[in-house]
Amino acid sequence: MIEEEKLTKSLFEAPKIDQQERMVEAILFASSEPVTLKEIISRLPHGCEPEQALENLKEKYKSSGINLVKVGECWALRTAADLSFLMQKETVEVRKLSRAAIETLAIIAYHQSVTRAEIEEIRGVSVSRGTIDLLMELDWIKIGRRRMSPGRPVTFATTQNFLDHFGLESARDLPGLKELKSAGLLESPAPPGSAITEKMLEGEDQQNDLFTEKKTI
Secondary structure, three states, X not given: OHHHHHHHHHHOOOOOHHHHHHHHHHHHHHOOXXXXXXXXXXXXXXXXXXXXXXXXXXXXXXXXXXXXXXXXXXXXXXXXHHHHHHHOOOOEEEEEOOHHHHHHHHHHHHHOOEXXXXXXXXXXXXXXXXXXXXXXXXXXXXXXXXXXXXXXXXXXXXXXXXXXXXXXXXXXXXXXXXXXXXXXXXXXXXXXXXXXXXXXXXXXXXXXXXXXXXXXX
16 A cells, blocks of 8 residues: 555656646636635645745735735735726716706706706606706706795706816807707707797707716726
């Protein structure tokens, strides 16, 4: 029995430590998840010292763009923390707002400051809390002064960010009905005679595809 063990050890002699490091490095690089020491041992030839190989690799990668880090009981190759900013990518996500949000924003822009009840009167339908929350989250509208009327209702107005987003110096620079039509931005206008046409477009206009949310991530 003892002779068999000696024969086995002689046939499968552990490679040198630098080769062990290469093997451990390959295992870690090829794995999509952190690897446990037990898993590393199961892949290495008999007699290897994975603990020493890991420590050597950790020191080797210490000043590199890639670090060998311990995650719980596992090991993994990770981008150096001070270089994480290189992995960030900025993209512009463009998506259209709902018609309800577009109409609400247009009413606020052209009738500011305006109460929620007045928005609902112009649109002819109720305004959901989600619509107001979305426009406030985009920082396109803000809460204005309370009206000196029964109930002291809050009013809504557009923000500086709204003007900046649409390239306006002030709310007075908002385009009129004729300008929007000539620009092709009123492809689906509200039906003639509707509440939103008669009330919101008195000397002003209806906004449709003009309002598009742009978000950088």
